[in-house]
Amino acid sequence: MGFPIPKLDDQVLQVWESLSETVKAFLWPRYHRKIPLPNTVIEVEILAAGRALEFALELGFDNVVFEGGSEILMKALKQGSSSLAHYGHFHI
Numbered sequence: 001m002g003f004p005i006p007k008l009d010d011q012v013l014q015v016w017e018s019l020s021e022t023v024k025a026f027l028w029p030r031y032h033r034k035i036p037l038p039n040t041v042i043e044v045e046i047l048a049a050g051r052a053l054e055f056a057l058e059l060g061f062d063n064v065v066f067e068g069g070s071e072i073l074m075k076a077l078k079q080g081s082s083s084l085a086h087y088g089h090f091h092i
Helices: 009-018 021-031 041-058 071-079
Strands: none
Touching: 041 071
C-alpha cells in the first residue's frame, strides 16, 4: 500500500472558481481526463509534471523550470533518465 494522498478538493475548487469563464472554457475540454487513481505521492507528482509539461509545450515554451519537493522526480527530470519507468503508465 502506498502513502495516503492528501485531499485537495477544496484547494482545487478555490483555484477553479477563481479562473475566468473564458479560461475555464478553454481548459476544461483539453485537460479534463480520467486517469488511473494514483497510489502514492510520487505518482501524483509524476502526473502533475507530465500535464504541466504538455501544457507548456502547447503554449510554445521551449525552456521551463520545474520546482517540487520530490527528490526522485526532480533528479529524473534533470537527468532525463528512465528511473521512473517502474511506475508503469507514467511517462514524462
